[in-house]
Amino acid sequence: MYIPVILGTAREGRQSEKAARYVLTEFQKTGTETELLDVRDYRLPATDASGESETAQRWIEKITKASGYIIVSPEYNRGYPGELKMALDMAYSEYARKPVGICGVSSGAMGGARAVEQLRLLAVAFGMVPLQQALYFPNIQDAFLESGETKDKEYAKRAQKLFEELLWYAEALKKARTA
Amino acid sequence: MYIPVILGTAREGRQSEKAARYVLTEFQKTGTETELLDVRDYRLPATDASGESETAQRWIEKITKASGYIIVSPEYNRGYPGELKMALDMAYSEYARKPVGICGVSSGAMGGARAVEQLRLLAVAFGMVPLQQALYFPNIQDAFLESGETKDKEYAKRAQKLFEELLWYAEALKKARTA
Amino acid sequence: MYIPVILGTAREGRQSEKAARYVLTEFQKTGTETELLDVRDYRLPATDASGESETAQRWIEKITKASGYIIVSPEYNRGYPGELKMALDMAYSEYARKPVGICGVSSGAMGGARAVEQLRLLAVAFGMVPLQQALYFPNIQDAFLESGETKDKEYAKRAQKLFEELLWYAEALKKARTA
């Protein structure tokens, strides 16, 4: 089972990369095959309506292979980053009947909660199953030690709960899709 | 398998009842055990925080028994009816890991599309799986024949697609919950 | 100028009342005519489609008189309370071209941020101007002293910023409406 971690910002100086690397490291402990999908590596000069560009093809290949997704995304002005939306829009039916766990990041107190809600609606539009659980990283500039670990020790437990639900759905739906 | 059809308005003269009865009739053709849950029958004088009222107990019993849900709801001012929210708020963990298909109703052109989006977010908050598909009933005052059938013959096909996806999830998740 | 504070929950044991009374007290310091509109005093047996009930008439009278609104509302399952929606739905054109400041309340970390977003969309549907600013009361059960003051002294400043923006809009729009 392959479940990639999508890093949803290409912005220079992005703080969300720390959260994404932390989530990736924690998720690897579950033994699931994973990797970081960085939207920086999937940018288009313009959204490719045909889906035939090489970039879209690489994206679709990863999305197809996956049994679920983790998205780590900052909130910009209470919405999702444009570059994340452009990446997500490159595929469509390949997302269907697969779960997604969303992790929000912000410099303020909300941890990206509003962007997480908008991303959940996108997930439904793509036919994904957005999880009830989420992981929120407020005050991101102050959340991590230099080692890459979170200052707040509760994060590992919260991440664990998210992963359990994600894997529960990933397995249940994979079984049903292949039945 | 029991999947009730929740009618989300208690308003006098409600037009959504026609849509709910149509959806119920069509859904019965799938052979699934079902019935209409009318929010009129589950109103509280004030929201019952304890969940111990007789009304809340009756609601929770139905929600617990169900393997999924269909909601038929009008849109009021681009949101969901208050009485539907009060009914839904009477239960919580009983909804988890069960799919929900949402049908929107409006007197205008949108068929309740905005209320459907807000209801999808509620569904995620409850741990339900909101379906990608929906059924929209715009111009509701003019949508039905006296016989209870829709004037637009395409509705039966659209309903069929919604039910198929709903039953696919209901079965996949029931299997996984009981495994 | 009259700007009431709407308390958006009728639930027994509601914690939001503390936040609403605090906001009312702070807002009175601006010298604006105000009062608490408690949704408990504006409940209908069923939503009154005609708007002719005595309850609806009392609500419409207050809404009409007001030059703006403050809503203090808890978040239930990431949405707004049903009883608040039923109260708001009793009026329509009376809200138009008037600003609204929204204060969110929750027992968790988000302070009702998701309900605030949904209420902002309702506000737009009613033709109100939802303010960019909001006041969030997370961990409400632990936010207030017995005196009714907030433990966190920053609240008064944040409230002040919300009120300034609210009054700026209330005056600008009143002038334009009566021009």
Add this chain to the structure above:
Amino acid sequence: MYIPVILGTAREGRQSEKAARYVLTEFQKTGTETELLDVRDYRLPATDASGESETAQRWIEKITKASGYIIVSPEYNRGYPGELKMALDMAYSEYARKPVGICGVSSGAMGGARAVEQLRLLAVAFGMVPLQQALYFPNIQDAFLESGETKDKEYAKRAQKLFEELLWYAEALKKARTA
């Protein structure tokens, strides 16, 4: 008074350009200074966090000069286009206390109603005033004559209503901002 029309998609073969040109032509009849701001002309290799790039500077200049905005945007997967979000995110305080009228475009029946809702929340985040009214272009591929006029003659009236409200707010708020 200057109120530009923002075209929110850079996608090849974009249908929304027809709607944007129509809205521009209709809006010019009000005598307001306007022009088309095409997000194709404001694309960044990556979102510019500093706002110091030449592209961001050109955007900020237009946004600052404007007394209000019209956005014409397609809906992609029930959300807004990424390239529109990236353009909007280049400015912030320059949007404050100015109205925005949003026009949604889709190939399906909804006319972009879900994207319009998400854009309204962005507008609030930026301190703009999102109008109650909107203009929806469903079935866009079939909505226009070769001359650039709409097949449905009602559009001109609906556009007129949107423009009236937009100009009412633009004037009221400009007066208050400069008072």
